[in-house]
Amino acid sequence: MLELDKLVKIIGDGIDAGISALGLGPAWVVLVQLIVAAAVVLIFASLVVLFLVWWERKVSARFQMRLGPMRVGWQGTIQTIADALKLLQKELITPANVDRGIYFWAPVVTFVAALAVYVTIPFGKGLIVRDLNIGILYILSITTFTVIGLLMAGWSSNNKYALLGGFRSAAQVVSYEVPMALAVVGVIMLTQTLSMGEIVAQQQKFYQWYIWRQPLGFLIYLVAATAECNRTPFDLPEADSELVAGFVTEYSGMKFAMFFLAEFLNMFTVAAVATTLFFGGWNGPVLPSWAWFMIKTLLGVFVLMWFRWTYPRLRVDQLMSFAWKFLLPLAFINIVLTGLGIYIFKS
């Protein structure tokens, strides 16, 4: 089997031996191991985004009966690399009336928050940077920084479209975070743990997947998570037909690219969390665990793309009343039902 956990262990032990040979303490070993892990995650994330951008363009093209990128490489596969190189070379324009400090830090905060989530995502057997015992709670809390970044961008740009985008994203994320967290609570009630590693370990067989016991929770999670990544039908923060590009209107070059990267990373995160919570994580027959994780997660991403290119955008008031008047009561009902179920089947 092509499991990678042995390789990870060998590399980890190698670093341990190397650093210890230099006469440095265990703290340094942990530090170097974490830096290496962070570098690996960063490279992985970049590759994932490169693929997702190309895939999104291809999927959208197919949905609209077009071909999408075809020129650079086979089926336009290296189109994204060309685009990334173009973005790298572009001039970084800072408009005259922006709030410089906040304008500079906004993309950094957004991107770091999107990346920091990957610490507790179990990519496969033994492929988790840190299996924190608060895993899922950590993910829910770190993702809130993404919105802080968007708000900073919207406010500091000193542009009405950017500001409106910022408003909308704040209202949207504050609203949809609640049903999303409550949907996750349904699963946590069954797992009795917050650790991502243990949640995966509890779903080894196909019939143990939590989707079977939490179908309503999964639907709520899916809708709320789509809203959290600001994707259509919930893409009001950057509704291009009304707000130019929303909070990214005043950004160019690499700073723009960082928002772009964060958006695609968030989409991958949402699908990865759904895979872990509801679809058995990396468990699966024959294929190596990381392959199963990638297959399930990419299927989740495909569903999000499918939404985006099928549904029209909601109106702001529809968006808010949907979250508070429909999704939130439904999430409470789900929790009550889950509690009843646990009570009945335990006794």
Next chain:
Amino acid sequence: MDTFSLAFYALAFLIIAAAIFVVTSKNIFHSAIYLILALFGVAGIYVLLQAPFLAAAQVLIYVGAVSMLMIFAIMLTARIADDSIRHTNEQVGTGLLVSLGLLAVIVYSLWQTPFPISAAPMPEGAGGTIGRLLLTQFVLPFEIVSVLLLGALIGAVVIAQKDKVRGVSEPPNTPLPKPAEKVAG
């Protein structure tokens, strides 16, 4: 200095510096951002004290909800972030008295607390224990806080609603022409 102290002092410096910027910053939006930094630093202290659940809750509630609503309120208030708006008032004496009183209370309670050091290992998953205590021993304060928040929520709705009704019945700065003038014209 060991790594624990190093991390503690780095975090303490970050929190205090951010807190000073919160009160001295001329721009209220900057204050809000520095407040987030300070609250995040406190979460770091919790991590250092091996209370990850508390740290995550701190970030989720203070950064994710409270600060976000603050920023939202700032963004919705016209020209509040202008540098020309003062962030202080005349009541320096009263303010000093209240803050010194608060400081005295905090110092006194720190002085009085024995801070026992337990040799027992860290309990795995403090979340369960916290949840159990909240619904048994501390159920009354927990419920009182809930009712308080509900009251604040309803109050906010009432205030917002009043504005809306007034806005509909008498639009500001547009006096309606008197019927008599209309006839005359």
